[in-house]
Each structure stands twice: as C-alpha cells, then as structure tokens.
Amino acid sequence: MLTTKPRGINDILPEEVWKWQYIENRLRDLAGRFGFQELRMPIFEHTELFQRGIGDTSDVVEKEMYTFTDRGDRSLTLRPEGTAGVARAFVENKLYSGTLPGKYYYIGPMFRYDRPQAGRYRQFNQFGVETIGGHEPAIDSEVIAFAYEIFHGLGLENVLVHLNSVGCPTCRKAYRAVLQDFLRPSLGQLCDTCQNRFERNPMRILDCKSKHCHELIQGAPTITQYLCEDCQKHFEQVKAILDGMGISFKINQGLVRGLDYYTRTAFEITAGKEGSQSALCGGGRYDNLIEEIGGPALPGIGFALGMERLLLVLDQQGIPLPKPDLCDVFVAGLGENAEIITSTLCHQLRLAGLRVQRDFQGKGLKAQMKAADRYAAKIVLILGDEEINRQVLICRQMWNGEQTTIEIKDAASFVVNTLSAIEVEGEMK
RNA sequence: GUGGUUGUGGCGAAGUGGUUAACGCACCGGAUUGUGGCUCCGGCACUCGGGGGUUCAAGUCCCCUCAAUCACCCCA
Structure with a gap:
C-alpha cells in the first residue's frame, strides 16, 4: 500500500465502534441530567491560546503540541485539550452574559505528540465538562459527582476519586517558598528534571516518580498545610458535600495536575489499574484562566476523561456492553x-x-x-x-x-x- | 525524548542459513439438485514490515528504517 496511518493514530472499526456509540450516548444522557449542554469548538486554535492557557512550563506546551503554520503565516495548533478552547469560546461569544455558571460539555479528538503506549495515543478522544462562572464549593462537588457517576454507572469496580487542593496564587506563593526551603539542601541530589523544576515549578517535584527523588521529598511540607483561610474553607466544604452525597474519595497530597491553570480543587479518578496510564479522568478548578485569556474574572472548574482508557478498563474488568442487533x-x-x-x-x-x-x-x-x-x-x-x-x-x-x-x-x-x-x-x- | 521486546497469509502461530514456507481459526466451494449453526472433503502466501549488506545460498546473520508493544517521562 502507498502508506499507513501516522504513528499513534487509530482507525475505529465497525466491530469496535458500537461500544463508542454506547458510551457516548450514556455520556450525553448523563450530561443532560447534570444540566450540561454540548459546546462544539474547533479542532485547532491559535497557538497562543494554548501557550497562555495551559502554561509555558507544562510538558504539553513544551514538547507535545502539533503546531503548524497555515498559508497566511498564522501559527495554529491542534487542540491538546479542551478547556482552553471552551474558555475562548465562552469569552468570544460573551456567554458570561447568560445565567451563571455556564455548564458545557464536549466530546471529540485531542492531539498530543507523545510516544504511543497502551491507553496513550497521539490522537485520542476526550469527553469533558466545564462550568464557568461559579466559585461555590457545591459546584466542585457536583462536577466530581458527575465524573464519579460516569464510571460507577458503567459498573466499574474500585472507582477511586483522588482529591487535593493546590491552593490559589496567594497561598501557593507562600507554600512555594517553604517547599523550596525544604528542598534546597538536597537540591544537588534531585534528578535533572527536578532540578529544573526547582525554580520553574517546584510543586511538580512532589509528583516525580523517580525513587531517589521520592525518598528525598519524604516529610516535605504539603500544600494543604499552607492553604490560605479561604482555600482551606473551600476545600473543607467540597469534602463535606462529597461526604454528604456518599461519594468516597481519598486525599492525595501528591496530586499536582500537569496543566498550569489549575487552582484549588484538583482531582483524578482511577479504577483499580495501577501504574502507567491509570488516570481515567482528571480535572480541577481554574479560577484565573478566563481572565488570563482576556475575559472577565470568572472562575471555572471541569474535568476530562479519556475515551480510549475508559474502553480499556471496561475491557480489563470484563464489563459487558449491550451490543445492538445488526439485522432483523x-x-x-x-x-x-x-x-x-x-x-x-x-x-x-x-x-x-x-x-x-x-x-x-x-x-x-x-x-x-x-x-x-x-x-x-x-x-x-x-x-x-x-x-x-x-x-x-x-x-x-x-x-x-x-x-x-x-x-x-x-x-x-x-x-x-x-x-x-x-x-x-x-x-x- | 530514553531503554527493552516484537514484526511470517484476514487473524493466531511453526520455521534457529540450503529443495515446492507447517498447523489452527476465519473465508470460499462441495458432500445436502432450494435452506444456517454440527461433521467430512477440497481451495486459499511468486513470499516472510520496508530498504540495503554478508553469503554459492537468508524468513533465518548484520546495518538502517518504519510500526506495534512494554517501561521511563508525562498525562486522558
């Protein structure tokens, strides 16, 4: 044949696609019940949207974007995630003039230039939701409950919500200084990546999987100890509401999401599988993103889940999905x-x-x-x-x-x- | 971006330098002249991911390349 599919890109064939349709239908139905409406944004955007939105120091922006120049010499980038695009559409279409918070969901392909692996592809599909314009803890809890119910409702076992608060710029600044003080004595022993992170984004060091770094950060101060009063109160309320809803979660102070826009609530959901690509879903609050991209100062929170990973665990756990009849x-x-x-x-x-x-x-x-x-x-x-x-x-x-x-x-x-x-x-x- | 493993028909899989490349499943046809799922019989790879090299001789050895996969990194 002339050529094959590009690396990390997949065809979804009829024998497989009915599963996708089933899940998509469920997701849309659930989104409706939680009061979310679909928003379809473009597959590519001006590169600066992602640079500013996601953050220059994130891996996604540093080395994973599919960026190209069009015939008019504009730098465009295939969307590596959905939040920035929703935020842009929200601001550009002045959706803040409607009832707040705005609640949107999207579903479709994302692109990241990564080395492919099981559950990780260069073109992959995400379902995500965003709520923009509400700072109340009840919104955080509702979003987390929605995410939890997706997995729970499909019958997955061992669904676990990992929860953390990464604070706001105010308390993060204080924490950052404390953390750097703690790490400074052993700075030379940290891995190269972490030495790099020391100045740029020291909180990411807590996330390092290297054994050696992991030992060195034992006993490090945690962000939760340094949250400002407002962030602390917010976090407590989110937890209390989740408790009330009967949604169990586990505080994971090592949870630092990879995208720079996150503030306060950060969470991830796993389902049994340990090790690589175990995160089925990740999300959190982004209270400064909208303003950052030139919109009004409105807070937001959302999450995204990987369709391929969801299909993978459903398969691993042997969860049957209803196959439609093909022929009468x-x-x-x-x-x-x-x-x-x-x-x-x-x-x-x-x-x-x-x-x-x-x-x-x-x-x-x-x-x-x-x-x-x-x-x-x-x-x-x-x-x-x-x-x-x-x-x-x-x-x-x-x-x-x-x-x-x-x-x-x-x-x-x-x-x-x-x-x-x-x-x-x-x-x- | 780094390291390991793998790459033979639609799929799974033998073959470890030397005539016509096992086998299983699937597929097609026949036994059953107009009836599926079982059984039996027959058919189905000018060719071993691609390119180059070593050799009298390569699917089998070497190099490059592409891809898959696993781990790291990162994340969905």
Whole structure:
C-alpha cells in the first residue's frame, strides 16, 4: 500500500465502534441530567491560546503540541485539550452574559505528540465538562459527582476519586517558598528534571516518580498545610458535600495536575489499574484562566476523561456492553427472476423500520443462509422461482427453524408483527 | 525524548542459513439438485514490515528504517 496511518493514530472499526456509540450516548444522557449542554469548538486554535492557557512550563506546551503554520503565516495548533478552547469560546461569544455558571460539555479528538503506549495515543478522544462562572464549593462537588457517576454507572469496580487542593496564587506563593526551603539542601541530589523544576515549578517535584527523588521529598511540607483561610474553607466544604452525597474519595497530597491553570480543587479518578496510564479522568478548578485569556474574572472548574482508557478498563474488568442487533431480516432471492422483487421487498421492509440485509452476488440458497446466520438475522425471507410464480415467499424464523408461506404483498406487515411478538415475549421473561 | 521486546497469509502461530514456507481459526466451494449453526472433503502466501549488506545460498546473520508493544517521562 502507498502508506499507513501516522504513528499513534487509530482507525475505529465497525466491530469496535458500537461500544463508542454506547458510551457516548450514556455520556450525553448523563450530561443532560447534570444540566450540561454540548459546546462544539474547533479542532485547532491559535497557538497562543494554548501557550497562555495551559502554561509555558507544562510538558504539553513544551514538547507535545502539533503546531503548524497555515498559508497566511498564522501559527495554529491542534487542540491538546479542551478547556482552553471552551474558555475562548465562552469569552468570544460573551456567554458570561447568560445565567451563571455556564455548564458545557464536549466530546471529540485531542492531539498530543507523545510516544504511543497502551491507553496513550497521539490522537485520542476526550469527553469533558466545564462550568464557568461559579466559585461555590457545591459546584466542585457536583462536577466530581458527575465524573464519579460516569464510571460507577458503567459498573466499574474500585472507582477511586483522588482529591487535593493546590491552593490559589496567594497561598501557593507562600507554600512555594517553604517547599523550596525544604528542598534546597538536597537540591544537588534531585534528578535533572527536578532540578529544573526547582525554580520553574517546584510543586511538580512532589509528583516525580523517580525513587531517589521520592525518598528525598519524604516529610516535605504539603500544600494543604499552607492553604490560605479561604482555600482551606473551600476545600473543607467540597469534602463535606462529597461526604454528604456518599461519594468516597481519598486525599492525595501528591496530586499536582500537569496543566498550569489549575487552582484549588484538583482531582483524578482511577479504577483499580495501577501504574502507567491509570488516570481515567482528571480535572480541577481554574479560577484565573478566563481572565488570563482576556475575559472577565470568572472562575471555572471541569474535568476530562479519556475515551480510549475508559474502553480499556471496561475491557480489563470484563464489563459487558449491550451490543445492538445488526439485522432483523435477510432477504434471500434466488435467480434473476427474483432480482426486482428482492430489491423492492428490501426497500419496503426498510421503510417499515427494519434492518435489512441481502446478497448481491447471486449466491445459492445455502450460501445466503450462511450469510444470514452471520448477520444474526432473526428472519430470512426466501424468494425462488416457485414462490414468485405463486406470488408468495417463505418466512423462516432463524431461532427455531419454523417456516411459514405468506403472500409477498403481506410480507412487511407479517415480519413486523412477528418481530414485535417475540420482542414482547422477550420482555416478559 | 530514553531503554527493552516484537514484526511470517484476514487473524493466531511453526520455521534457529540450503529443495515446492507447517498447523489452527476465519473465508470460499462441495458432500445436502432450494435452506444456517454440527461433521467430512477440497481451495486459499511468486513470499516472510520496508530498504540495503554478508553469503554459492537468508524468513533465518548484520546495518538502517518504519510500526506495534512494554517501561521511563508525562498525562486522558
């Protein structure tokens, strides 16, 4: 072949896509129940939106963006995440003039130039929500409850909410100084990356997976000890509401989200799987982002989940998803005389709302029966010369092999009735 | 960006320098002249991810490259 798909990019084939559709439908339904509306933003934006929004020191901006120049010499970037785009759309369309907080969700592909791995791809899909214009702790809790319910509702085991507060610029400034004081004596022993982080973003050192660094940061002061009064109160209230809703969570003081815009509440959700790519969902509050990109000073909070990772754990945990029926009726026409009648019949059945398959290659009855079986057709209609001469056809019920001869003109209504009858029977069981 | 493993038909998988590249599943056809799921029989890779090299001879050795995968990093 001429070429293959680019690295880290995947086709989602029909045999797989029904799972996606099922989950997407559930997500949309759940979003509606929580009062969120869909917002579709573009796949690419001006590069500076992500640079300013996500933060220059983040890995995403530093080394993972798909940035290109268009024919007008503009620097554009394929969106690596959704929040910045929603924020931009919110400001640009002056959505702050509506009822606040605005509650939006999005679903679609994101792009990051990473080394691909299980559960990590260069084009991956996220479902995310954002609420903009509310600072109340109840909003944090509602967003976390929504995220939790997505996973819980699908039947996943060991769903765990990791919760932390990363403070606001005021308390973070104080904490940053304390943390640097703590680390300074062992600065030389930290890994290269962490030495780099020391000035630029010392809180990220707490997140370092290197064993050596991990030992050195034992006993480090935690941000929660240095939260200002407002942040502390906010955090306590979020926890209290979650308790009240019966949503369990675990405080994880090492949880520092990778994007620079986060303030106060930060959370992540995992489901059993330990180690790499275990985060199914990540989110948090971003109280300065909207203002940062030139909008009014409105706070926000949201999360995003990775569809590929969700599908992966569902599979690992053996959670069955309902597979839709692909075929109600297979029309088996035999010989040239059946051609027009077969086509017409298929069309009528489809107009009657049925899923219909047929053969186009003039195969024998045996081969057509085999095909019908593979389509998992519930009913096969057989049309040969004998039947056509008498203007009838044979209706075979594949689940029990029973056959009835009926008139061609009655076929559609007969099939509809037969199928609705067995559906009712199925429901009664 | 770093390190490890892998790459043979649609899929899984033998083959460890030497004639026609096992086998299983799937697929197609037949046994059952007009009827699926079982059984039996038959068919199905000018070719071993791509390129170059070593050799009388390479799927088998070497180099490069691409891709997958795992770990690190990071994150969804």
